[in-house]
């Protein structure tokens with residue numbers, strides 16, 4: 001799914017209205033009824049809590065007025081509060097104001113004294129500003145928003161939490177509605193996918209309003225959201241007359257004393273992701289553990305008992321994953337250096353292998369083209385330096401991928417894949433239960449297996465993060481978030497593949 005900027009959303013909006021002969025007022029009605037459909041589902045028994053709908057002067061406010069009318073028709077107790085317009089109200093706002101039933105109490109807010117009491121039993125619908133916000137909020141509006149934020153009311157934002165820019169950085173001092181829920185139209189917004197905005201956006205949902213699909217498909221955007229649509233086109237069926245050689249031979253270089261568990265997790269995930277053959281190169285101390293815990297993998301041991309100091313013959317492998325549980329022993333550093341200086345085979349690089357590379361600019365420059373790096377934010381910071389904010393981090397991601405011709409999977413709630421071509425793919429699966437040790441090792445195993453099976457680097461990253469998160473979501477359905485372990489992801493990888501393959505049909 002493509003992610004559009006605010007300006008592109010406006011263009012899609014205008015194109016749909018013009019080309020499909022749908023008046024913008026009808027589009028607003030669609031948006032409002034989509035909102036109300038979702039709202040009724042969420043708060044369906046509740047016709048008692050007062051619903052305070054705050055409307056700004058633009059089309060977001062127009063949505064708010066249409067929502068007020070529809071909720072009133074569904075017998076919800078709504079009240080409307082309207083901001084003064086600096087210049088004029090948007091035409092569709094005015095049209096919806098005229099259509100507002102007289103029975104709905106409406107109040108114009110000129111000063112703070114006009115603002116209502118917001119009790120904790122209230123539902124606030126924030127329709128002050130949406131994608132048309134063009135500067136930080138100031139003056140009286142900030143007092144109103146502060147009052148909303150300091151109340152215990154349930155806050156539902158229409159399209160965007162007011163004050164939050166769709167696709168640009170907000171300062172920490174900016175006044176922004178802190179929504180519990182954001183119901184947004186047609187496509188996710190970049191702002192929803194950045195960790196710093198989680199407290200404003202809350203739990204967000206997208207509802208389609210029928211913007212022109214052809215137009216959207218032709219707009220150029222570097223931003224994509226990975227929902228089931230993209231992975232379903234990537235996943236390849238296993239041909240009938242195939243054998244283990246068809247699905248590649250992966251090598252996993254992993255482990256040090258006390259961290260052989262990471263190797264076990266990564267190896268199991270690799271095997272559960274369809275690789276034909278897997279060889280693990282680990283410290284000698286890992287031999288019995290691996291042969292017992294993962295009998296399907298072949299094990300090569302290092303001459304050192306507790307860390308890896310040497311490389312096996314690499315010539316027979318078509319994918320190499322390195323990093324889980326590796327440690328940073330000086331001999332291990334030398335091994336990583338030797339690997340980067342001798343192979344041109346793209347690598348899947350995680351954990352301490354990333355930390356070793358981060359400490360030496362020459363190693364970064366020696367990354368084989370099309371390698372895949374899978375850092376968490378702290379590891380990413382070691383590679384690129386500190387980001388000033390979430391948008392700056394995206395710039396650093398792009399620069400790094402372009403400079404080193406590599407793919408970076410920046411792990412997080414919405415893991416973001418950066419590409420050498422400057423695109424960003426944000427993952428839509430996964431849950432906070434996955435924020436636990438070992439889940440990164442599992443991802444390395446999955447992506448290494450996909451590379452071994454000849455998926456391109458980008459496809460392996462997309463499919464890998466999607467399946468990884470999907471396995472986590474399936475595990476969550478059975479056991480919730482707190483008890484979830486990295487091993488549970490491996491247990492559920494089969495179901496995640498199945499779910500994805502059903503979508504390809």
Ligand SMILES: NC(=O)C1=CN([C@@H]2O[C@H](COP(=O)(O)OP(=O)(O)OC[C@H]3O[C@@H](n4cnc5c(N)ncnc54)[C@H](OP(=O)(O)O)[C@@H]3O)[C@@H](O)[C@H]2O)[C@H](O)CC1
Pocket residue numbers: 009010012013027028031056057058059060061062063086087090128129130131132133134135136137138158159160185186211
């Ligand atoms: N395609 C869709 O998704 C649809 C979206 N709809 C809804 O429309 C809004 C976008 O509407 P728009 O009118 O473009 O913008 P807003 O309502 O968000 O805000 C514009 C008005 O706000 C003023 N403004 C902007 N920034 C500030 C500020 N910091 N302080 C005060 N006022 C501000 C601006 O006035 P100017 O002073 O800049 O002239 C405008 O008056 C979208 O989010 C959806 O909710 C449609 O309903 C259907 C299709």
Ligand SMILES: [K+]
Pocket residue numbers: 060126127128129130157158159160161162
């Ligand atoms: K809003």
